[in-house]
Amino acid sequence: MTRRTTVADGMRSLSAGLREFYEAPYRRTLSRARRDEDDLFTVVVLAEALGVPNPASYYTVELLPLVAERVHEWHTRMGMERSPLDSVSCC
Template sequence: MTTRTTVTDGLRSLSAGLREFYEAPYRRTLSRARRDEDDLFTVVVLAEALGVPNPASYYTVELLPLVADRVHEWHTRMGMERSPLDGISCC
């Protein structure tokens, strides 16, 4: 190994350590914000099935198969014992 590769590897390691040092405190906050956005998206897509009038239901009906896989995770996170949807029984 040459001195140049050793210095380059050291700088890469230092850069990765600094990146982790600055990003680590925000990782939990960002994951919680993403989960909240996903929950809101799920509610918007399932609004018509939940009995809430949705003016965009024509567009969101195509997204139902994508959200149907995550209904169980969503309703348990929202504190519901069973799925509030009649057509989807996950528990």
């Protein structure tokens, strides 16, 4: 088509290439850090269910459905074969 679109396309692919160049080497480190943080969050939300008194449970109980799907993945990663929760049975 026009020259402008080719230039724009070129810039876009250059940008995408640079972004890949920026992100790829650290993708694993960053996703692992994020997973660790998510794990901590999961433990906080599940605290009451695990028998740990949680002063913020009034608020975190609302978040239970959000972490429920992650419970299975979480407990297997933590080295527990079965879910430690009575309320959530996933396997």
